[in-house]
Amino acid sequence: MDRRIVPLIMCGGAGTRLWPASREVRPKQFLPLFGARSTFQDTVLRVSDKALFERPIVITNMAYRFMVLEQLAEIGLEADILLEPARRDSGPAIAAGAVFAELRDAEAIVLALAADHVVRNAAPFIAACRQGLAAAAGGRIVTFGVQPERAATEYGYISPGEVIAGEVRAVAEFVEKPDPATAAGYISAGYLWNSGNFMFRASVLLDEYRNVDAESIAAVREAVGKAGCDLGFVTLDPQSFEKALAISIDYAVMEKTSRASVVPVSCGWSDVGSWHAVWELSARDEQGNAAQGAAVFENSRNCNVSTDKALVALEGVDDLVVVATEDAVLVSRQKDANGLKRLVAKVKTVAPEVTQNHLKVHRPWGSYQSVANGDRHQVKRITVKAGERLSLQKHHHRSEHWIVVRGTARVTVDDLVKIVHENESIYIPIGAVHRLENPGKILLELIEVQTGSYLGEDDIIRIEDDYQRS
Structure with missing residues (x-):
């Protein structure tokens, strides 16, 4: 089919899972973690082929609006930029993008993507988009199920059901993040990682959302209808948008709809949800050590170093993460992502500025x-x-x-x-x-x-x- 897809880039998150590099005023989607470009820039570039994709929509917030504009200019691309007046999780954000896309084109097909994910191999991802396009046009809400590379416990899983068409399958079941034994069982049973990226006809997503929460959809439609324009940004109406229930799109729609479908894809995907994930995605030496910045390793294995300026030297240690910025240093175990979350919560009580701003x-x-x-x-x-x-x-x-x-x-x-x-x-x-x-x-x-x-x-x-x- 010749219909093009509207990319909707979700760019408003302020997670601190990659602290101290990622902070609230400049979170991980704007950082050059794996080269010269940020994951936001890579995401936009991935869907920039005008033969397949329309002008993108970026939904973010007031604090990040100029970073979005600057990073788009750096890669020579433009977008319609919607500003959320308050964070309401991915449900209302995606709904707002869908309403805006529908105003541009009543038959718009939207591809909702997280700005902080990595796709190492774009070709199979684009192929999966083409596979899902006809299904989305036909009224399915398509998600992308990543072929598992290991029994991960940090991702939700999807059980694929009957074949819809081509590679597109119905979703038999969404399941939450498992323990290691359960994850291994899911892998054996052919389950897929839930990437949290979706394709849908805007009108279908909004109808399915309205079936379970009509008030939130009414609030979002009102917020878009009353939106203003500030320096070229589309500013959603605050009083209207804040009436929408804060909820993820998974809970709001995907786990309740009968239209959920999945396209399996193997594209080197990661949500980069921890420093361990950064290590997995980075080039490593023969001892498994990865470094961004100046680092020296002696008798050390499977360590990950990220440093702005200072030389970091490790001797006689294994499985460590060391992140050195100009005002904070993190030393942690490779795989304890929950420990970092608890640590950042403590740092907020002692030195909140170090979790919010960079020097x-x-x-x-x-x-x-x-x-x-x-x-x-x-x-x-x-x-x-x-x-x-x-x-x-x-x-x-x-x-x-x-x-x-x-x-x-x-x-x-x-x-x-x-x-x-x-x-x-x-x-x-x-x-x-x-x-x-x-x-x-x-x-x-x-x-x-x-x-x-x-x-x-x-x-x-x-x-x-x-x-x-x-």
Whole structure:
């Protein structure tokens, strides 16, 4: 058939299963875990063939909207970006995407994909999409069942039933994550891993959802119908969307519908749900050690190291995960993903900022990173992208001294507007209304020295802002 598929990329999760690399303000789907691109970028690229796929829809939230836009621009692609005003799990999110797709095309066939999954072999995945397309057009809700590579306990399973057409089978049963013995039994019985990715005609998914929760579908339809537009983003109506019940699409629809079908696929899939999964997907030496960043191993086996800058050296240890960022170091056992979850919960009570933000904080105009802190002073490295500018703002408690180390800055201080070149500086007194711009063609980089009685980010009074944060 010649109908094309609408990719719906689910990109709003904030899991910390890969802490300390993944944090709430920049979670794992935006990280380059396996090369130069993030899993979000790889996911979008995987469904970018215009012969098979329509313009994608990305559903995310306000906190991630500019990261989505920036990462799409880096790979030269565009999308319609829907913003959830509150997290309601995958059920309402997928429903909102389906309503939006249906408004574009009443017969739209949607492929809902998680942005943080890895597919090592795209060709069989695309082939599975083609297999599922006719079934979805015919009214089935198709999921992708991954041929198991081992008796995994971290995934749910699908029992395939009768043949629908070609490789498409009816779903006989969805089962929850098993214990090891049960998982081994599932493998012997021909069960498949539940990948949590789905294809469906938008109208069918919404009808099946409405049959079990009409109020939530009404709320989602109202949220899309009353949606606004903010800097090109589609902003779902908050009051309407928050009426929808927070629930996963599995519980809301897939385990209740009689239309569930499955396409078996073997494509090197992983949900990258732990550092052990990262190790499984990484290149390893003869002793089974994997490293991203500078690492040295001696008499060590099956270890996984990820480090931003510091050299990590391991001697005489086996089956360890070591993750070193600039402000946190994790050392854990390879296979205890639940232990990491408990650890992060404890870290939140002691140092919550380390679970939320990286030292390098990304903003729509660029980034800033604290490089030194002391009594009444702080030093930051600030970068501003070409053509971008910060808000027009002032501070009640601090003054700032900017030194340009690369590029050219246009600086407003009250009524003064001045061009500041490399190796030049400018002073911003307490209370002065000021703005920093990059009028040039290359990245602007400067060092900011703050002094004052209070240096928190909440001492920013925005007067004008290109990103509507005033």
